[in-house]
Amino acid sequence: MQTISLARPQLLNAIWAMHDVKGFLDDNDIAQLSTLFGVSAVEIEGVVSFYHFFHRKPSGKHTIYLNNSIVSEFSGYEEVKRAFEKETGATIGKVDPTGTFGFYETSCIGLSDQEPAALVDFCPMTELTPQKVKTIVSKLKTGSTPLSICDEPKNNIRYTPGERAFILKDYVPGAALQKLKDLEPMEVIQQIKDAGLMGMGGAFFPTGIKWEGCRKNASNRKFVVCNADEGEPGTFKDRVLLNTMPGLVIEGMALGAYSVGASEGIIYLRAEYRWLKEKIEQTLEDFREKGWLGDHIKAKQPFSFDIRVQLGAGAYVCGEETALLNSLEGKRGEPRTRRYFPIERGYLSKPTLVNNVETFATAARILESGPARMRELGTKDSPGTKLISISGDCAKPGIYEIEWGMHLSELLTLCEANDPYYVQVSGPSGTAVSMKERNRRLCKEDLLCGGSFMVFNKSRDLLQILLNFNNFFKHESCGICTPCRAGNFILNRKLEKLELGLCSLRDLVEIEDWGATIKQNSRCGLGQMSPNSIIDAIHKFPEYFDCRVDKSGSRLSHGFDMERAVREYEEAVEA
Amino acid sequence: MSHPITITIDGKEVQVEDGTLLINAIREAGVDVPSLCYYEHIDPPLGTCRVCTVEVNGRHQASCTTLARNGMSVVVHDDPTLHDTRKAMVEMLFAEGNHFCPACEKSGDCDLQGMGYDLGVQMSRFPHLFVDRIIDYNPKRMVIEHNRCIRCRRCVDEVLTDDGKRVFSFAHRGNDTEVAIDYDQEAKLTEEQAVRAMHICPTGSILVRGKSLARPFGERKYDIDGAHAGGNVPMEKMFAPKVGNGEKKVIATVSLAGCFGCHMSMLDLDMGILDLVDLVEFNKSPLTDIKEFTKRVDIGLIEGGCCNSENVHVLREFRRKCDILVSVGECSIWGGLPAMRNMVPLRECLEEAYLHSFTSENEAAIIPHHEDIPKILDKVYACSEVVDIDYYIPGCPPSANHIWKMVKNILFGAEYSVVYPEFKYD
Ligand SMILES: Cc1cc2nc3c(=O)[nH]c(=O)nc-3n(C[C@H](O)[C@H](O)[C@H](O)COP(=O)(O)O)c2cc1C
Numbered sequence A: 001m002q003t004i005s006l007a008r009p010q011l012l013n014a015i016w017a018m019h020d021v022k023g024f025l026d027d028n029d030i031a032q033l034s035t036l037f038g039v040s041a042v043e044i045e046g047v048v049s050f051y052h053f054f055h056r057k058p059s060g061k062h063t064i065y066l067n068n069s070i071v072s073e074f075s076g077y078e079e080v081k082r083a084f085e086k087e088t089g090a091t092i093g094k095v096d097p098t099g100t101f102g103f104y105e106t107s108c109i110g111l112s113d114q115e116p117a118a119l120v121d122f123c124p125m126t127e128l129t130p131q132k133v134k135t136i137v138s139k140l141k142t143g144s145t146p147l148s149i150c151d152e153p154k155n156n157i158r159y160t161p162g163e164r165a166f167i168l169k170d171y172v173p174g175a176a177l178q179k180l181k182d183l184e185p186m187e188v189i190q191q192i193k194d195a196g197l198m199g200m201g202g203a204f205f206p207t208g209i210k211w212e213g214c215r216k217n218a219s220n221r222k223f224v225v226c227n228a229d230e231g232e233p234g235t236f237k238d239r240v241l242l243n244t245m246p247g248l249v250i251e252g253m254a255l256g257a258y259s260v261g262a263s264e265g266i267i268y269l270r271a272e273y274r275w276l277k278e279k280i281e282q283t284l285e286d287f288r289e290k291g292w293l294g295d296h297i298k299a300k301q302p303f304s305f306d307i308r309v310q311l312g313a314g315a316y317v318c319g320e321e322t323a324l325l326n327s328l329e330g331k332r333g334e335p336r337t338r339r340y341f342p343i344e345r346g347y348l349s350k351p352t353l354v355n356n357v358e359t360f361a362t363a364a365r366i367l368e369s370g371p372a373r374m375r376e377l378g379t380k381d382s383p384g385t386k387l388i389s390i391s392g393d394c395a396k397p398g399i400y401e402i403e404w405g406m407h408l409s410e411l412l413t414l415c416e417a418n419d420p421y422y423v424q425v426s427g428p429s430g431t432a433v434s435m436k437e438r439n440r441r442l443c444k445e446d447l448l449c450g451g452s453f454m455v456f457n458k459s460r461d462l463l464q465i466l467l468n469f470n471n472f473f474k475h476e477s478c479g480i481c482t483p484c485r486a487g488n489f490i491l492n493r494k495l496e497k498l499e500l501g502l503c504s505l506r507d508l509v510e511i512e513d514w515g516a517t518i519k520q521n522s523r524c525g526l527g528q529m530s531p532n533s534i535i536d537a538i539h540k541f542p543e544y545f546d547c548r549v550d551k552s553g554s555r556l557s558h559g560f561d562m563e564r565a566v567r568e569y570e571e572a573v574e575a
Numbered sequence B: 001m002s003h004p005i006t007i008t009i010d011g012k013e014v015q016v017e018d019g020t021l022l023i024n025a026i027r028e029a030g031v032d033v034p035s036l037c038y039y040e041h042i043d044p045p046l047g048t049c050r051v052c053t054v055e056v057n058g059r060h061q062a063s064c065t066t067l068a069r070n071g072m073s074v075v076v077h078d079d080p081t082l083h084d085t086r087k088a089m090v091e092m093l094f095a096e097g098n099h100f101c102p103a104c105e106k107s108g109d110c111d112l113q114g115m116g117y118d119l120g121v122q123m124s125r126f127p128h129l130f131v132d133r134i135i136d137y138n139p140k141r142m143v144i145e146h147n148r149c150i151r152c153r154r155c156v157d158e159v160l161t162d163d164g165k166r167v168f169s170f171a172h173r174g175n176d177t178e179v180a181i182d183y184d185q186e187a188k189l190t191e192e193q194a195v196r197a198m199h200i201c202p203t204g205s206i207l208v209r210g211k212s213l214a215r216p217f218g219e220r221k222y223d224i225d226g227a228h229a230g231g232n233v234p235m236e237k238m239f240a241p242k243v244g245n246g247e248k249k250v251i252a253t254v255s256l257a258g259c260f261g262c263h264m265s266m267l268d269l270d271m272g273i274l275d276l277v278d279l280v281e282f283n284k285s286p287l288t289d290i291k292e293f294t295k296r297v298d299i300g301l302i303e304g305g306c307c308n309s310e311n312v313h314v315l316r317e318f319r320r321k322c323d324i325l326v327s328v329g330e331c332s333i334w335g336g337l338p339a340m341r342n343m344v345p346l347r348e349c350l351e352e353a354y355l356h357s358f359t360s361e362n363e364a365a366i367i368p369h370h371e372d373i374p375k376i377l378d379k380v381y382a383c384s385e386v387v388d389i390d391y392y393i394p395g396c397p398p399s400a401n402h403i404w405k406m407v408k409n410i411l412f413g414a415e416y417s418v419v420y421p422e423f424k425y426d
């Protein structure tokens, strides 16, 4: 007889609990989990191996994750990596011989405004230099805890439009919740619609319509999920919101729950933000004490709603809402097929409202300030303001609350961009923008921005940027569909060929064609957006590519490099 | 039908039950659409391979994961780029895995291979990735050949033990995604269940020991009898009537990193060769033993890929001297069997072959090298990675019919397309 004692959605937490003990899972742990959850061991292995913060081999007494995003690369990643390797004795991807330090690289950890940054046992260490690394490692060696020596990440709120700020203004706890007193669910939804709120997680779906749809789907159980997975490289606005006003986000979730008729909420927090978990949970506790969360919410009766925090485990794709739902259910974070929307069948197949952190925060502000106020800001199609995370070659990286409609050039001036050449808007999945487009406006009518805004100047190598993005997708693809899994790997080979200077014009055409194939045929947004930056760059920076490809049209040489092809043999026979 | 709705398929209106899977609706309407991962009773469908992609209201969508809705406008064949898209998916799967069909137990019964024939995949437009993958001999009853897995997920969803436990799962992520098998659960499967798993797998990744070569050549799923497919052109008709102005076309052939099998196949024309020499003359070729080009050549037939520096020189010379170059056979097209070494670093191959083999004498063993012998390349290259190739004739080897019909077609512009029974990778 099998004794199944834990429900599947608890799997991630159960793995974390075991993992925290020794930094990895051994075969016994897997067997134990398999018994506890009543599934085969290979199924547990499948989940564990999906998330990159779970290890099956010892990962050191202290586990160090150095961010390998492009902004980090340009801020001294190599030096810092070498310093870590030298000081800890662990080469990247390995544990040092004494088992003290495990040293790994990881995708963007949401600290692009203070790179290079790393997580040591999930405690943030920012603005690293070789000197700082030396100090950190020596302190760890002499017994300091990472918590005692880590940095409190700066919020770096650099700009708000003064009086016209909508999100980043003083937060009065409970102000939005109080408004519920006089409002019916449909009235709340109407306000959200009137304000013209769009989802801030990148897809810009009208929030009011989503809420209304979820409300209409009758069910005995519904859920509200806050997407705090913030994985798009260069984005860190949700981090700052959760760090500065977690209460506002929670209030937004409560409004959502009230509107759609849900009583259970979950904040899916990326593991990279584990250092924020305690603060969020403390805020939840304060809310419960005040009667703003729990069985009978004071502001409105009858209305019960409570929230728990679910920690992710390292997987960019889990920001995609259906992958997130699978992850919440204790599965591999593979996006679902598009048969049902989450508002039809979401978490545990129940209607589920999934919104981004900033969406919930803005929703709370709408109730507080009124939809009319939001309509006074921004543009016709994108009212209100937007939090932009700026990083890269500028004097003032950080958070900018801008009114929708701002010109690119104005934003570049505000952040004191130093001779900008290339801006990547909305992260690697977004759009590559050249300075010919500096007069474009950030808004739905022209160029939307999900939050990431990376500035690069002329000294940066375009191809290094594109390869970094491509490696990111190749690694972060969930691997389930052909075009995204195989296609990005294939593009990677092409970009490497380009880097070696072996491409002809035909290769560029192929990159575009194959990129289009990946875009059109991938199953979820990750694959559909993954070749964007490469395709854009080829179009917008012809001067860069022109001098890097063979234009002779020769039928004799297809980027075959004899010298390179025989090198291995020559070395082998010399030895 | 209790809830009939109307959708258009390639401009034709059809009535289907509301909520039917689009792939079924299309097929019920008598329109062909390929599929690979789709397996009727897996619900919800897996939607992993994207080979069934069609256009729905202007956007590409996998027809196996889409529900038919009233008023949907579906394009399957009207836009030829859709065919190319589906073909690209299959080509990607070939490029991503290591598919050495002539050495594969499933060859002839493999859905991926059959899909390649159906869609007319002569070569993969994508470079083969040659990632080193393992063959897992640990399971009690099965062998898992990771080189051939297309990650369709069928086994994960469909192969369960009697007590409902999964035998397979996906593991890892991104380009490292693979299927993993649970040895304990596998041991619990009955022979019958194991064989079913092998059949569910659309490729030759799941093999059951002692059961994997059940069907003889000629009786396999994709061995369609030539007569039925209406393709076998009688040999004597092949080169008649004479085309052109009577001047003979010039052919050159060469075997690079191949086994001469393709050349053997060329000779398989038997008496037909007499008709052939009426029409063409051979220049540089092992068939004539002419070693150097003596004139400009119309068509060069290349067997084999490039595994050493000499192959590259010869291939480039062919490109210079021939108007048209044709890759004949799998080795020439993408490396073929010699490319089995591409997953292993060259140094390891050389050391294994020359230093650590049974016959190498301890002291004297060296890796051969001399200025007169060609240098071995780091991997076997497809001819198209070195020079422009104009046409591809798949097969290992392609049959004589296939080769000469293609050549005739190319040289004389005769109306001809390769017929199914001749189109093979093995
Ligand atoms: C690959 C991928 C990653 C995503 N990552 C995030 C994320 O980190 N945070 C987020 O809020 N939305 C992310 N999204 C968008 C979500 O799928 C979803 O649209 C969003 O959570 C809905 O909330 P919103 O309407 O409030 O934006 C991602 C989408 C894709 C395709």
Ligand code: SF4
Pocket (backbone or CB within 6 Å): A317, A334, A335, A476, A477, A478, A479, A480, A481, A482, A484, A485, A522, A523, A524, A525, A526, A527, A528
């Ligand atoms: S597009 Fe990429 S991430 Fe999305 S389902 Fe396909 S493989 Fe997974």
Ligand code: SF4
Pocket (backbone or CB within 6 Å): B098, B099, B100, B101, B102, B104, B105, B106, B107, B108, B110, B111, B112, B113, B148, B203, B204, B205
């Ligand atoms: S027969 Fe199928 S599985 Fe086997 S090598 Fe060929 S394509 Fe791959």
Ligand code: SF4
Pocket (backbone or CB within 6 Å): B148, B149, B150, B151, B152, B153, B154, B155, B156, B179, B200, B201, B202, B203, B205, B206
């Ligand atoms: S082993 Fe076979 S059935 Fe399983 S995923 Fe691979 S190809 Fe599909």
Ligand code: FES
Pocket (backbone or CB within 6 Å): B034, B035, B036, B037, B038, B046, B047, B048, B049, B050, B051, B052, B053, B062, B063, B064, B065
């Ligand atoms: S058959 Fe539809 S995605 Fe594979």
